[in-house]
Amino acid sequence: MASTIPGQMMHVPLLISSILRHAARHHGDTEIVSRRIEGDIHRYTYRDLQQRARQLAKALHALGVEPGERVGTLAWNGYRHLEIYYAVSGAGSVCHTINPRLFPEQIEYIANHADDRYVFFDLTFLPLVERLAPHCPQVRGWVAMTDRAHMPASEVSLLCYEELLDAQDSDYAWPEFDENTASSLCYTSGTTGNPKGVLYSHRSTVLHSYGAALPDSMALSARDCVLPVVPMFHVNAWGLPYAVPLTGAKLVFPGKDLDGKSLYELFETEGVTFSAGVPTVWLGLLDHVKKNGLRFNTLNRTVIGGSACAPAMIRSFEEEYGVQVIHAWGMSEMSPLGTLCKLRVKHANLPREAQRALLEKQGSAIYGVDLKIVGPDGQELPWDGESFGDLLVRGPWVIDTYFKGDKSPLVNGWFPTGDVATIDADGYVHITDRSKDVIKSGGEWISSIDVENVVMAHPAVHEAACIAISHPKWDERPLLVIVKKPGAQVTREEILKFYDGRVAKWWIPDDVVFVDEIPHTATGKMQKLKLREQFKDYVAPASA
Incomplete structure (x- = not known):
C-alpha cells in the first residue's frame, strides 16, 4: 500500500482570535448594539471591539493571568462580555462563563472546581459576588464590569473594568498557538449531582461557528441583524458570539431585560432579522x-x-x-x-x-x-x-x-x-x-414531549408538563401538570377530551393537575425531576 503524503497548504491554526481579526478587518464598521446595565444603549463597531479586546488582553497579562488559567464571568449579553470572550481566549487563557441562575452553592462549586483566577461580573450580580467571595479563596480579584462613575460600594475589594482597559493601549498582537488549546469552559446544569465542565478548544469552536452559519443551519450572513436572547452564559449563547462576527452580521445584545416588551422594542428599533x-x-x-x-x-x-x-x-x-x-x-x-x-x-x-x-x-x-x-x-x-x-x-x-x-x-x-x-x-x-422522562406503560413507551405538545395547542394552556406516576397494573401512567393562561377557565374533563383523535387512547393522561407554576432549571428547561418528587405518591382517580 502506498504511503500518504502531506498537503502543501499553509499551517494557519484555527483560533478564536482569527474570527475577531476577520470581523474587524472586513466588517470593521458593522455595529454592535447593547442595552447596558447602566440603563442606556451603547453602540460601537467590530473595529472598536478588537481594539478594546486587545487592551483587555494586555490588562489580563498585567494582572498575571497565565495561558491555560481560567477567567470566570457572571454577566448578561453585552459588549463587555463579548470583549472578555475574545480577550481571554485570544490570549491563550480559558473563558469560563458561569450561569448566575444556578443555586449559589452550585456556583461556588463551579468557580472552585474551575479554579477561576479572576471573575468579571455585571453590577446586578454584586450581591451574589459578595456571597461567593469568602468561599472562593483561589479568586485573586473580582472585576465589576462598569466605569468608575458606576462602581458600587462593597465589602469585597473590587477592580473596575474600564480602569483596567484605560491603563493599557491596543498595541497587542494575538499570539499563535496550537488550535487544540482549550478556549472556553461551560458547566452543565447539574440537575443530577454536581455540574460537569465541558472544555472547548479553539479548533472545535471555529469549526462549530462554520457549522452554525451554514445555509441549512442558522444561515447567517452580513445582511443579518442578530439578537441572541439565549444567554452568553448558556453554552456560549449557542455559538452566536463567534458565528455572527465570522459572517460580519450586526449584533444586538439585550442585557438583563428579557421580557416581551423589552425584546420587542429592540427587535423593532434595531431592525433585528434573526434571533435565538x-x-x-x-x-x-x-x-x-x-x-x-x-x-x-x-x-x-x-x-x-x-x-x-x-x-x-x-x-x-x-x-x-x-x-x-x-x-x-x-x-x-x-x-x-x-x-x-x-x-x-x-x-x-x-x-x-x-x-x-x-x-x-x-x-x-x-x-x-x-x-x-x-x-x-x-x-x-x-x-x-x-x-x-x-x-x-x-x-x-x-x-x-x-x-x-x-x-x-x-x-x-x-x-x-x-x-x-x-x-x-x-x-x-x-x-x-x-x-429519564419517558413513560413506560404496560411495556410500551409513551413520549411525554408528544403528550405536552398536543395540549399546548389548547387556548387555555400556558405551559404543560407530562410525568410518570405509579400504577398498580400498568407500572406507569402519564399525569399532566398544567399552568393555565391568566384568566383562562378550563376543567380536567375538557383537557382530557382535547386529546380525542389526537393521540392513541392509551396515551391519554390518567389525570390533570393545575398548578400556578412549573419549576424550571437555570437554562429554562422544565424540572420534571422536581415534579416527579412532588407527585411521587399521587394516585389518579382511574387508579384509586
Missing part, C-alpha cells in the same frame, strides 16, 4: 405581541431550542407573524449545535400538514455531527421514523472527557446524549423524550 432562544422566552414575547396587536417588521426567522418547541408555538410564529421557526437540538457537550430543522427540495410539493410534521421534528444533522440510535443491546436501529432508541453522537465539537474527569463518558467512541429519539429515512431526528 428557549421556548419560555418566546412565550413572553408572543404574549406581549398578541395583547398589544403588534407585528414584526424585520424579524424573519428564529432558532428555538434548549427544550422541545410546541407545534402551537411554531404555527403561531409562522402563520400569525410570518416568522420562520428553525427547531434545533443540541447540548452543552456538543458546543451545542447538533441538528436543525429545515425542509429540502424534495419536500416542496408535500401537503402543508406533512411539511409541518417534518418541521416539528428536531431536524437533521449539520456537517460536523454524526448520530445514531441504539437499542438496549447497543445495536444500531434502522432509520425508519418508527424505531426509537438512545441517541448517540460524535464529531469534532463533541466532548471526549469532562473537565478534570477521570473517565470518558463515550461508548465505543460515541457520546450518549440521554435522549430517546427516532430517525427517519432522510435523517430527520425526532426527540421523543429524555431517557
